[in-house]
Every structure is written in structure tokens, then in C-alpha cells.
Amino acid sequence: MEDLHPGAALPRDLFNADAVLVARRLVGTWLQVGPTGGIVVETEAYRQDDQASHSFRGETARNRAMFGPPAHAYVYRSYGLHWCFNIVCLRGSAVLVRALMPVLGVDIMRDRRGLEDIRRLCSGPGKLCAALGIDPGLDRQPIDRPPILVAEGLADVETVAGPRIGITRDVDRAWRFGLAESRFLSRAFR
DNA sequence: GCCTCGATTTTCT
DNA sequence: GAAAATCGAGGCC
Numbered sequence: 001m002e003d004l005h006p007g008a009a010l011p012r013d014l015f016n017a018d019a020v021l022v023a024r025r026l027v028g029t030w031l032q033v034g035p036t037g038g039i040v041v042e043t044e045a046y047r048q049d050d051q052a053s054h055s056f057r058g059e060t061a062r063n064r065a066m067f068g069p070p071a072h073a074y075v076y077r078s079y080g081l082h083w084c085f086n087i088v089c090l091r092g093s094a095v096l097v098r099a100l101m102p103v104l105g106v107d108i109m110r111d112r113r114g115l116e117d118i119r120r121l122c123s124g125p126g127k128l129c130a131a132l133g134i135d136p137g138l139d140r141q142p143i144d145r146p147p148i149l150v151a152e153g154l155a156d157v158e159t160v161a162g163p164r165i166g167i168t169r170d171v172d173r174a175w176r177f178g179l180a181e182s183r184f185l186s187r188a189f190r
Numbered sequence: 191g192c193c194t195c196g197a198t199t200t201t202c203t
Numbered sequence: 204g205a206a207a208a209t210c211g212a213g214g215c216c
Contacts, residue, residue: 044208052208054201062200079209080198086208096208126209166208186209 004039004103006030007152009144012071019045019093024177026087026095026150028157033132034147036105038122039154040097041179042186044164048092051169055092065140066094073148075129075139082126085134087143087150098125098165098176100132101184124186154179160189 010029015022023045031040046053054063054076065074066088074086074094086094100122102109109121109131122128129135143150158180163171165187178185 046208054208057202060201076208077199079207080200082209084208098208124209130210164208168207 004030004153006032006037006149009149009151012142012144015070015087015089015143017070017089019047019089019095020175022087022089023095023175024159024161026097027159027177027179028154030149030151030153031097031100031132032104032149032151033134033138034105036102036109036132037100037149038103039101039179040099041101041182041184042097042099043177044096044098045175045177046086046094046096047090050173050175052164052167052171052173053093055094066092068140071143073138073141073143075134075136077136078126083129083134083136084125085129085132085138096125097128099123099178099182099184099186100128101179101182102131119183123184162189 023043026040026043029040048055055066059067070088072088078084086096088094102121113131122131160178160180161174162176164176178189
């Protein structure tokens, strides 16, 4: 494996754009929360004109962050149990970060997850939040100020695309993006 | 490896 | 009342 470390922080303007473009762009970037972090290997885009998105029916108490400024976090509870971490893009849209290649603070992440297997530490949106210590305290926080950092990561990235996971509407949009050949995905791309 | 199931909050019907 | 942007455990092959 390469010598991995964060590069320059991504500018906020980058997130003031279509979530589909941002989702593809984020594959291979660095995501850090406090003392833990790694390389983003899987994302999904959700737009307001998209029936699978929480924002489709307008603003609610839960999805308020999606209607706030770009480059801020949207953290929500999934299936009543797990947390999911998104980055807000154009108004009413966001990118769900689904999987990470653990790099920084791996022992901390193992402790938080109670799991040794590095390939499964962050291989899903709920797992990733547990490993990074993400909770609703980060909802609506900027992603370019501590404890969050999103920065350049891998130099050359080959991405693959496919249908999103776990949704029942607008299922044919290929808005899930992954790092080609990565062993840290939540599921393989076909 | 595959499958089924249950935990539990938010939203919608 | 039921489904949802999920996960882990347990049963089976």
C-alpha cells in the first residue's frame, strides 16, 4: 500500500455543485474526523428531484441540513439504530459516504467497532460512522473545520459506477460510485 | 459463502 | 401501521 496522507483541503466551492458530480469526485479523497480517517472508497448521490432522497418531499426536522449551506455535514439515523454521514451539495442534495479505507487511527477505530478485520471496519455507512465517532453532534457542522477534514488523497483514481444500495425508488440511477478494485467497499460493483 | 431476522427513529399513509 | 440511504448474529451449505 502507498504512503497515504492528506493533501490540500478541498475548497467549499467544490461542494456548491451537482451531488452526482461531487460524489464521483470524492472517491479517492481523504476523510478525517478527529484522530481517525482514511480514503473514501464509496459514495452515493441524492438530489431533491430524486424519489430516493430524504429531501424529495421537502424540508423536515431531520433533513434540515440538506437545505442549508454546501460543504456541511448531514447526519441522520438509519433504521432507528445507525448513523449515516453525508456532505451537503447544492440546496436539497447531498453525498452519502458509504465506505472508507482505514488509514489514520486504525487502533482507535478497531476499539470503537470491537472488530479486528480492517476490511470491514468502515465497509458501510453505519460502520463508517461508528469507526469515525460520527454522531448527530456533527450534523450541520462545516466539513473543513475541526474535527472534520476533507482533503485531496489519492492522485490517480479509477472510479466505477452502479445503482445505489438499499433504496426502492429511482433504483435505476447509477449514482453509486466506488474506487475500482478496492477491497474496502460495502459491496462489489458488478 | 448465503439467507433470514430483529433492533428502533423518522416519516408517511 | 409500515417502510426505511443498515448491521450483526445465527442457521445453513
